[in-house]
Amino acid sequence: MTTLSCFDLGERMLGVVEARDALLTLVAGRLAAEKVPLARAHGRVLAEAVEAPFDVPGHTNSAMDGVALNWSTEDPGEVFLQVGEALAGQPFQGRLGEGECIAITTGAPLPPGADTVVMLEQLERDGDRVRVTRADRVKQGQNVRQAGEDLRAGQVAIAAGRRLEAAALGLLASLGQAEVRVRRRPRVAVFSTGDEVTAPGEARAQAAIYDANRYSLMGLLQEHGAEVIDLGIVADDTDALVEQLADAARTADLVVSSGGVSVGQADHTREAVERLGRLTLWRIAMRPGRPMACGVIGPDETPLLGLPGNPVACMVTCLVFVVPMLAALEGRSPTQPRWKAVAGSAFRSRVGRTDYSRGVFHCDADGNLRVVNTGNQGSGILSSMVSANCLVEIPEDTDSASIDDIVMVLPLFRFS
Ligand SMILES: Nc1nc2c(c(=O)[nH]1)N[C@H]1C(S)=C(S)[C@@H](COP(=O)(O)OP(=O)(O)OC[C@H]3O[C@@H](n4cnc5c(N)ncnc54)[C@H](O)[C@@H]3O)O[C@H]1N2
Numbered sequence: 005m006t007t008l009s010c011f012d013l014g015e016r017m018l019g020v021v022e023a024r025d026a027l028l029t030l031v032a033g034r035l036a037a038e039k040v041p042l043a044r045a046h047g048r049v050l051a052e053a054v055e056a057p058f059d060v061p062g063h064t065n066s067a068m069d070g071v072a073l074n075w076s077t078e079d080p081g082e083v084f085l086q087v088g089e090a091l092a093g094q095p096f097q098g099r100l101g102e103g104e105c106i107a108i109t110t111g112a113p114l115p116p117g118a119d120t121v122v123m124l125e126q127l128e129r130d131g132d133r134v135r136v137t138r139a140d141r142v143k144q145g146q147n148v149r150q151a152g153e154d155l156r157a158g159q160v161a162i163a164a165g166r167r168l169e170a171a172a173l174g175l176l177a178s179l180g181q182a183e184v185r186v187r188r189r190p191r192v193a194v195f196s197t198g199d200e201v202t203a204p205g206e207a208r209a210q211a212a213i214y215d216a217n218r219y220s221l222m223g224l225l226q227e228h229g230a231e232v233i234d235l236g237i238v239a240d241d242t243d244a245l246v247e248q249l250a251d252a253a254r255t256a257d258l259v260v261s262s263g264g265v266s267v268g269q270a271d272h273t274r275e276a277v278e279r280l281g282r283l284t285l286w287r288i289a290m291r292p293g294r295p296m297a298c299g300v301i302g303p304d305e306t307p308l309l310g311l312p313g314n315p316v317a318c319m320v321t322c323l324v325f326v327v328p329m330l331a332a333l334e335g336r337s338p339t340q341p342r343w344k345a346v347a348g349s350a351f352r353s354r355v356g357r358t359d360y361s362r363g364v365f366h367c368d369a370d371g372n373l374r375v376v377n378t379g380n381q382g383s384g385i386l387s388s389m390v391s392a393n394c395l396v397e398i399p400e401d402t403d404s405a406s407i408d409d410i411v412m413v414l415p416l417f418r419f420s
Pocket residue numbers: 196197198200201213214215216217218262263264265266267269292293294295311312313314315317383384
């Protein structure tokens with residue numbers, strides 16, 4: 005089935021998946037790659053696969069402090085003559101003969117002729133004679149890490165499109181990589197609309213509200229890897245907004261606004277966007293987050309998403325629609341992590357609409373994920389978003405979610 009573009013969907017109510025697929029068509033290709041020092045690469049996305057330039061480990065080495073010896077013969081005996089030592093970084097120069105051993109430390113290369121390490125705790129020493137206690141328990145090859153057992157030279161160590169978390173940074177360092185090629189961070193311009201919306205720190209007029217959305221959006225976008233361009237609260241002046249948006253379209257990969265998308269509003273944002281490109285207003289069969297605007301602006305058709313003004317609807321639509329677009333820009337999979345959990349409370353739902361409730365999941369005594377809602381689910385109640393660690397998604401074919409039903413949870417924090 006071909007996916008329709010944002011402007012071909014018409015007036016009907018859209019499904020969440022359909023809307024997300026259409027938005028992903030606006031993300032034209034992946035962002036350019038750039039080289040960054042490994043120490044600054046945390047959270048970035050690898051632009052190309054990294055192959056191991058050599059075997060890892062590079063040499064067969066000891067996993068214990070003890071002695072290295074040859075255990076391949078049928079009766080290796082119990083007493084060995086120590087003929088030298090190998091330290092990490094200082095190999096033993098020579099070959100072990102029958103009945104010989106060397107002292108060895110963890111990580112030191114095994115000399116030719118040795119295939120087994122017996123740890124210190126299992127040894128008795130008398131001058132250069134070493135006796136292996138409980139020799140019946142020794143297994144040939146024990147306590148030895150084979151060259152290439154982690155990675156073979158030329159094998160892909162980390163695939164392209166992978167976000168670099170702590171373990172990946174450690175692995176890249178162990179491969180000697182001082183720099184890595186990662187995708188440029190997606191640049192997202194963010195602004196708020198609404199005459200009543202006031203910047204925190206400024207005096208608040210009667211019936212005005214402080215601008216919550218820009219801050220929750222900037223937080224979500226940064227958490228998911230974006231570089232944010234803060235355009236503030238747009239002035240009530242269409243010409244000024246056109247100038248600001250034209251600028252944003254030149255520098256940003258995506259423009260995100262909140263407010264002014266419900267029906268029947270005389271809105272200068274809409275007029276400004278239409279002067280610079282195209283805009284379509286959507287109604288999505290979801291709650292919260294039903295009204296949304298989708299458009300393109302500027303010569304490069306930079307995508308613009310107008311998210312609903314209600315603070316929870318704004319965050320939910322950012323998670324469900326904008327976060328997958330960021331993933332696509334960075335060359336990651338846009339599929340979001342979600343898990344099954346047992347409902348510990350009832351959740352709001354209705355056939356024909358995807359419902360997102362704020363939930364808290366935890367592991368119960370049997371080790372199962374259990375999720376309860378965080379109370380008042382009004383679209384303006386940000387404190388129930390603060391108490392939540394997930395969204396509970398009840399799909400459009402489901403008319404109720406009661407206690408003990410299985411539901412899907414989407415973590416609110418970045419998982420991959
Ligand atoms: N007749 C209809 N009315 C409404 C509909 C509808 O379909 N028909 N949809 C409702 C839904 S659902 C939502 S969500 C909102 C979306 O409204 P807008 O995007 O036009 O947003 P505003 O009207 O500007 O604001 C709604 C609400 O949110 C507050 N807000 C706005 N911006 C911010 C901000 N930056 N920080 C904090 N709070 C903000 C604003 O004060 C309003 O209370 O429309 C419903 N109405």
